[in-house]
Amino acid sequence: MSALISxxxxxxxxxxxxxxxxxxxxxxxGQCLALVGxxxxxxSVTARSLLGLSGGSVAAKRLSVLGSDGRKLSDRxxxxxxxxQVAMVLQxxxxxxxxxxPVGREIxxxxxHLRSRAERRRRAEAILGEVGMDDPARRAKQRSxxxxxxxxxxxxxxxxxxxxxxxxxxxxxxTALDAQLTALVLEQLRAIKESGRAVLMISHDLAQVxxxxxxxxxxxxxRIVETGPAARVLSDPQHEYTRTLLRAVPSGVPRFTPLSVTxxxxxxxxxxxxxxxxxxxxxxxxxFSGHQAVDSVSFDVPRGQTLGIVGxxxxxxxxxxxxxxxxxxxxxxxxxxxxxxxxxxxxxxxxALRQGLGAIYQNPLGSFDPRYTxxxxxxxxxxxxxxxxxxxxxxxxxGLLEQVELDPGLIDQYPSQLSGGQRQRLAIARALAPQxxxxxxxxxxxxxxxxxxxxxxxxxxxxxxETGTSYLFISHDLSVIEHMxxxxxxxxxxxxxxxxxxxxxFGDPQHQYTRRLLTxxxxxx
Amino acid sequence: MSRWARxxxxxxxxxxxxxxxxxxxxxxxxxLAIDPxxxxxxxxxxxxxxxxxxxxDVLTRVVHGARDSLVIGIAATALGMxxxxxxxxxxxxSPRWLDAGILRLxxxxxxxxSLLMALLIIAFTGPGVGPAIVAVGLSTAPxxxxxxxxxxxxxxxxxxxxxxxxxGRGTLLRVRNxxxxxxxxxxxxxxxxxxxxxxxxxxxxxxxxxGTPPPAPEWGAMLAAGRTYLHLAWWMSLFPGLAIVVVAAGxxxxxxxxxxKVNAA
Numbered sequence: 108m109s110a111l112i113s114x115x116x117x118x119x120x121x122x123x124x125x126x127x128x129x130x131x132x133x134x135x136x137g138q139c140l141a142l143v144g145x146x147x148x149x150x151s152v153t154a155r156s157l158l159g160l161s162g163g164s165v166a167a168k169r170l171s172v173l174g175s176d177g178r179k180l181s182d183r184x185x186x187x188x189x190x191x192q193v194a195m196v197l198q199x200x201x202x203x204x205x206x207x208x209p210v211g212r213e214i215x216x217x218x219x220h221l222r223s224r225a226e227r228r229r230r231a232e233a234i235l236g237e238v239g240m241d242d243p244a245r246r247a248k249q250r251s252x253x254x255x256x257x258x259x260x261x262x263x264x265x266x267x268x269x270x271x272x273x274x275x276x277x278x279x280x281x282t283a284l285d286a287q288l289t290a291l292v293l294e295q296l297r298a299i300k301e302s303g304r305a306v307l308m309i310s311h312d313l314a315q316v317x318x319x320x321x322x323x324x325x326x327x328x329x330r331i332v333e334t335g336p337a338a339r340v341l342s343d344p345q346h347e348y349t350r351t352l353l354r355a356v357p358s359g360v361p362r363f364t365p366l367s368v369t370x371x372x373x374x375x376x377x378x379x380x381x382x383x384x385x386x387x388x389x390x391x392x393x394x395f396s397g398h399q400a401v402d403s404v405s406f407d408v409p410r411g412q413t414l415g416i417v418g419x420x421x422x423x424x425x426x427x428x429x430x431x432x433x434x435x436x437x438x439x440x441x442x443x444x445x446x447x448x449x450x451x452x453x454x455x456x457x458x459a460l461r462q463g464l465g466a467i468y469q470n471p472l473g474s475f476d477p478r479y480t481x482x483x484x485x486x487x488x489x490x491x492x493x494x495x496x497x498x499x500x501x502x503x504x505x506g507l508l509e510q511v512e513l514d515p516g517l518i519d520q521y522p523s524q525l526s527g528g529q530r531q532r533l534a535i536a537r538a539l540a541p542q543x544x545x546x547x548x549x550x551x552x553x554x555x556x557x558x559x560x561x562x563x564x565x566x567x568x569x570x571x572x573e574t575g576t577s578y579l580f581i582s583h584d585l586s587v588i589e590h591m592x593x594x595x596x597x598x599x600x601x602x603x604x605x606x607x608x609x610x611x612x613f614g615d616p617q618h619q620y621t622r623r624l625l626t627x628x629x630x631x632x
Numbered sequence: 633m634s635r636w637a638r639x640x641x642x643x644x645x646x647x648x649x650x651x652x653x654x655x656x657x658x659x660x661x662x663x664l665a666i667d668p669x670x671x672x673x674x675x676x677x678x679x680x681x682x683x684x685x686x687x688x689d690v691l692t693r694v695v696h697g698a699r700d701s702l703v704i705g706i707a708a709t710a711l712g713m714x715x716x717x718x719x720x721x722x723x724x725x726s727p728r729w730l731d732a733g734i735l736r737l738x739x740x741x742x743x744x745x746s747l748l749m750a751l752l753i754i755a756f757t758g759p760g761v762g763p764a765i766v767a768v769g770l771s772t773a774p775x776x777x778x779x780x781x782x783x784x785x786x787x788x789x790x791x792x793x794x795x796x797x798x799x800g801r802g803t804l805l806r807v808r809n810x811x812x813x814x815x816x817x818x819x820x821x822x823x824x825x826x827x828x829x830x831x832x833x834x835x836x837x838x839x840x841x842x843g844t845p846p847p848a849p850e851w852g853a854m855l856a857a858g859r860t861y862l863h864l865a866w867w868m869s870l871f872p873g874l875a876i877v878v879v880a881a882g883x884x885x886x887x888x889x890x891x892x893k894v895n896a897a
Contacts (some may be wrong), residue, residue: 432798454797461800474795476810478817492796492805497812 110135111274111305112157112193113386115169119161124161127153127329132322139296139306141316141337143352145556146327146527150309152327154276157307158193159185173273190217194272196280196296198265204251211235211247212260214269223226233264239296256330256420260288264295275299285419285583286627311556314586317341318396325349355561358586358628361591362609363568366561377572379592380409385545385577386464390440391430400426401438402601408545411571413578413610415592416455417585417624423601424581428549430630431579432466433457445544465538471530477523481508481533482518488540507536510573511566528559535566539574549578552587566590585628589613597621641889644882652699659695661687663849665726672865682867684857686847690867693849694875700850701879704843705831711769712776712830713823717812719773720780724788725807735781738774746771747833754842764843768833772826779822783815821891828883835876849874 110133142150168289170177197203211231235243235325238261281289323333333346384407393401408414429435450479483495511532552560595612597605605618667687677681681690723734750767757763835852837843844850851872858868
């Protein structure tokens with residue numbers, strides 16, 4: 108059977124840079140091929156070249172898209188292919204859907220002919236039903252802010268499928284989604300594959316790819332370094348880089364076992380926690396205009412230990428973090444830090460205590476003043492806001508940079524000039540400046556590639572062993588929580604439905620919600 | 633913004649500063665020296681911009697007028713911005729009732745055309761350079777204050793400010809180190825545009841006889857004086873008028889360049 112898409116020796120260049128080189132693959136009907144690699148490896152550009160959207164200069168021995176020679180197609184001819192024969196599932200449902208238009212119309216925009224309004228509406232409703240949306244007639248009339256996250260994802264997939272394309276490209280379609288939405292998208296992609304269409308999946312996460320792909324091609328620096336049947340690549344990787352990527356997946360890796368190749372092996376000796384817990388929350392509650400975001404949540408974080416809170420988006424994880432950090436006043440309950448009453452309390456009364464409590468956010472860039480260089484941010488943190496000048500704090504600043512393994516040469520760079528991993532390292536360094544007893548980490552690695560995520564998780568492990576800092580680690584990612592936590596709390600609709608030692612919660616879940624969550628956990632080891 | 637436009641506006645600023653700081657370098661004569669014999673001379677090599685009704689050299693007066701115009705323009709904008717920062721920040725950070733109160737006050741002031749408000753202020757204080765600065769400055773403040781308020785309100789809930797709170801920074805430090813500087817950054821372009829606008833207004837006040845008193849060389853006042861003799865000596869009005877246009881256009885260009893830079897960052 109001939110391939111729907113056949114690429115041989117594809118090279119794509121921008122000005123003087125060649126970002127893709129010598130890439131070859133084939134995509135057959137009813138098959139899923141995954142292109143795996145970190146950001147900048149050229150996987151997205153490769154996928155876009157199949158739609159004539161690479162934006163660079165494309166050269167190839169063969170670039171056959173459904174029988175047409177992609178090297179010779181005019182813009183007009185590409186338009187006939189795009190969205191009709193080859194479609195793309197967009198990544199971010201919140202950004203990709205126009206908030207002011209009904210989703211039904213967003214979906215039928217891609218219909219080619221001038222069909223009647225009734226016909227368009229019927230098609231939108233049919234396709235929404237096909238992707239599992241309940242009550243499609245009503246949903247088609249709603250706008251994206253009225254829909255839940257899961258429904259938006261379904262709408263995006265419907266948008267890609269509306270013209271019955273033969274090939275569907277999913278470019279990081281599951282990145283940054285919580286476990287249940289990821290499972291939903293994967294299930295939809297599987298249905299597409301099983302209906303005889305071909306799926307090209309682009310991802311940086313081997314664990315997710317493992318659940319769907321028939322073949323895997325691992326890309327690095329614009330080249331395919333390894334390709335083969337999925338089972339073989341995952342169980343018996345030939346290339347060093349594939350092994351690095353596989354090792355970076357935290358799922359099922361015991362605590363303090365390094366995920367990155369560069370991390371030296373850590374001593375696993377840890378003192379048993381003793382004395383008062385570093386952080387205690389008692390019966391926390393918070394509601395927003397009638398909606399109970401956090402409902403009687405209690406926990407304690409022993410010294411030098413990690414409590415992981417896992418849950419879907421909207422389960423109340425971030426609100427819990429904000430209550431603990433004193434950014435929001437709880438309706439009920441209290442928080443104490445190192446045995447001292449911390450919240451609810453007047454800000455001026457607890458300011459001195461704040462030195463004991465640090466925070467790391469998902470998007471470190473947003474938490475930095477854009478006018479400060481890396482050095483200025485650290486000097487500001489060390490001097491408690493008195494100065495931005497590094498001069499008086501040079502030794503401490505370089506100490507912090509060393510602790511988080513940041514190149515001292517970056518001291519005069521602005522955060523916007525740093526990479527995602529470097530920014531998170533800088534954020535960790537800043538949080539460590541006052542030598543806090545507790546760090547609250549709210550989705551600290553969710554915006555990072557798996558390989559970068561591995562190095563940051565290793566760093567956090569090492570810091571905990573060296574300094575005895577306690578972590579309150581919040582994430583939607585089950586495998587990250589499993590790897591990082593001593594104790595796990597599963598959060599659902601504002602409540603802790605299950606709490607216990609990590610091995611117990613993951614090995615023998617008691618609550619049915621936990622069990623449901625765990626079915627979405629990718630396992631391939 | 634092209635490289636040439638950037639170089640052009642930089643040169644323009646330098647030239648303007650030079651003219652304002654050492655007017656004698658470009659026009660060595662005395663701007664007030666009367667020579668009735670030389671009155672109403674059309675432009676010639678001896679008087680490149682001609683002379684006025686009292687025989688004063690128009691070029692010398694235009695050059696010497698730059699300082700007053702610039703001082704009024706910059707000082708008035710600085711005053712307006714200063715008032716705006718205080719009012720806007722206070723409104724944005726106050727409890728809701730006070731915010732609403734300040735906002736209604738600003739809206740009431742905003743409803744009065746700025747030039748009319750400037751005239752009102754002059755009516756109380758009497759004409760002069762100082763009153764002109766106060767009048768132009770205060771009449772631009774309500775507009776700026778509303779912008780500052782909305783900037784601060786957006787920033788107040790940003791992660792950057794939360795991070796500062798978590799690091800244990802007090803309100804004063806947060807406002808001084810993060811809120812105000814970051815709120816003003818995007819307004820920089822607008823402030824520069826405002827200087828051009830203030831120069832025009834200052835000239836307008838002088839034109840109406842409410843700014844710098846004669847015989848001091850001031851562009852608006854010169855324009856007004858030349859108006860009487862427009863049929864006889866067009867150069868008396870044209871050159872001061874051009875000076876106003878050039879300064880306003882220059883400030884606009886620089887403002888746009890800054891705006892592009894801030895947006896790109």
